[in-house]
Amino acid sequence: TLDAVLRRADYPALRRQQAAARQQGRHIGIGIANTVEPGVFDWNAYAIVGMPGIGVAEGITIAIDVFGKITARVGFTSEGQGQYTLVAQLLADYFATDPEEITVIALDTLSAPPAFGPGGSRLGVAITGATMSAADKLRQKLIAIAARLLQSSPEMVELLDGRLQLVGMPDASMSLAEVAAVALSRSDLLPPGMELGMEATSVWTAKGREPIDEQGRARSYLTAANACHLVMIELDIATAKVEILKYVVADDCGTRLNPATLEGLLQGGIAQGVAAALLEEYPYNETGQPLASTFMDYLLPTIHEVPMSEKIALETPSPVSPLGAKGCGEGAIHITPATIMCAINDALHPLGLRAREVPASPNRLWKLLQGNARA
Secondary structure (H helix, E strand, C coil), X not given: CHHHHHHHHCHHHHHHHXXXXXXXXXXXXXXXXXXXXXXXXXHHHHHCCCCCCCCCCEEEEEEECCCCCEEEEECCCCCCCCHHHHHHHHHHHHHCXXXXXXXXXECCCCCCCCECCCCCCCHHHHHHHHHHXXXXXXXXXXXXXXXXXXXXXXXXXXXXXXXXXXXXEEEEEEEHHHHHHHHHHCHHHCCCCCCCCCEEEEEECCCCCCCCCCCCCCCCEEEEEEEEEEEEEEECCCCCCEEEEEEEEEEECECCCCHHHHHHHHHHHHHHHHHHHHCCCCCECCCCCECCCCCCCCCCCCCCCCCCCEEEEECCCCCCXXXXXXXXXXXXXXXXXXXXXXXXXXXXXXXXXXXXXXXXXXXXXXXHHHHHHHC
């Protein structure tokens, strides 16, 4: 990721631009930071702190009705990170159907399969594992029924382009709806011992607990995404305002299951990181009264403060997670403040100053600059 960012940004050219700007009296700073984002915490996250592990399970129930429409029932509500879209996309790809034909329903905790829900950059990976496993179970049942109806063996039936067909014989095929209708209403046509119904439940957990080594260490997260961010800023000495001139990011979160969702997560994380680095703060006076009790005082970033970053997508699939995906919901918010602070301190370096607190708000930077002026 570091090499990719340096190439995309043309790092030597940026340094030349910075040197030329400094000759003109401008204060330009460049910051670079790398991060490893752990994702999908598992059994060992509890073992390390001496708690019984619960496996951080995630479950799903998938059903197909007589019209061939698919319903997925999960145990978490949507928080905006696109997990419902991911479930629909996975099932649409698996069964070769339209995502709009798939309904995702959130159940309450009494009726849902075991589910931990969002947290720790885990849900995308975990629900992918559960979804693919449940889909495999449904596929096996569909094939068994279709084989009986087509007077063949399960080994000779395949799920292809949304239909159950005999291998090499596309004319001998049945739709999902046709097979599901039999599964739901014609017990006399089912294989011996098979019950009516066309649904499957699967609960995914990370692999079992690993032993802790002699130093008390163990892998507590399943995946490790990584990223590199580069930012160029200009610090106005007169107003202490920081302007972001350029932002480049390379991230590797394994298999990119839904690029549009990842784009949103990344850009949103950068926005939060800009806010943490430059704006948002909970100040209190000497008597403990909050000084930022409204959004007029608590400075949320707008589109004017948040740059549209240049993004480089790298893919190194995880060997231990479903479909090779890695947790990636929090990487940008982790690294953006550090990257911006590095750039601010690079801009301050010719003045012999260093910003040591966040947010590096105009007020805080003004005090730092005025203190230097008085000295």
